[in-house]
Amino acid sequence: GAGVSQSPRYKVAKRGQDVALRCDPISGHVSLFWYQQALGQGPEFLTYFQNEAQLDKSGLPSDRFFAERPEGSVSTLKIQRTQQEDSAVYLCASSTRGGSWTGRYEQYFGPGTRLTVT
């Protein structure tokens, strides 16, 4: 079946613009994650959804970052008033499992959206 898809694959924004990044998880996957990956670094956790509920948003770097998953499937990560330090690859992942023990299972990653803020 289809894997996790993300769009757009590349986004260039001028500083101060708002951006919206989309993630389509694997159908039926309960859990959805967003990660931020800076150049040459490993991914860093941003936020986690179980179905439509955002259970952990402790990794969001500022209140300019907002994520939603209103119907428990597609998710959008929105960044308001983008700054140069927001330039990174934003990865979405999904997992079949939910609950407090989601970290015990493998995650399936999308190809990422590369955001460049000029």
Add this chain to the structure above:
Amino acid sequence: SQQGEEDPQALSIQEGENATMNCSYKTSINNLQWYRQNSGRGLVHLILIRSNEREKHSGRLRVTLDTSKKSSSLLITASRAADTASYFCATGETSGSRLTFGEGTQLTVNP
């Protein structure tokens, strides 16, 4: 913040040789996972080893876990040029949702 460190940061070998990458972490874990990332792509899950396991095999991959030293190693045997990628370890917490990744090892396998 990153959970731990991987070494080496970069590794260059010839096809057919074995590649060993190491990962250290800081907190108690439920499991440790290894992922591969080709340039410009997302991460692909390779193998998961639970905290009560010491060694696991999958094809040409062998993973060990030493919870007393808070370290793991990934061995790729008989490497191929197609194994060229970045390899990341990630730890799953005993409870909680997130995976915490290391900084990765860039492996280059020369034909």
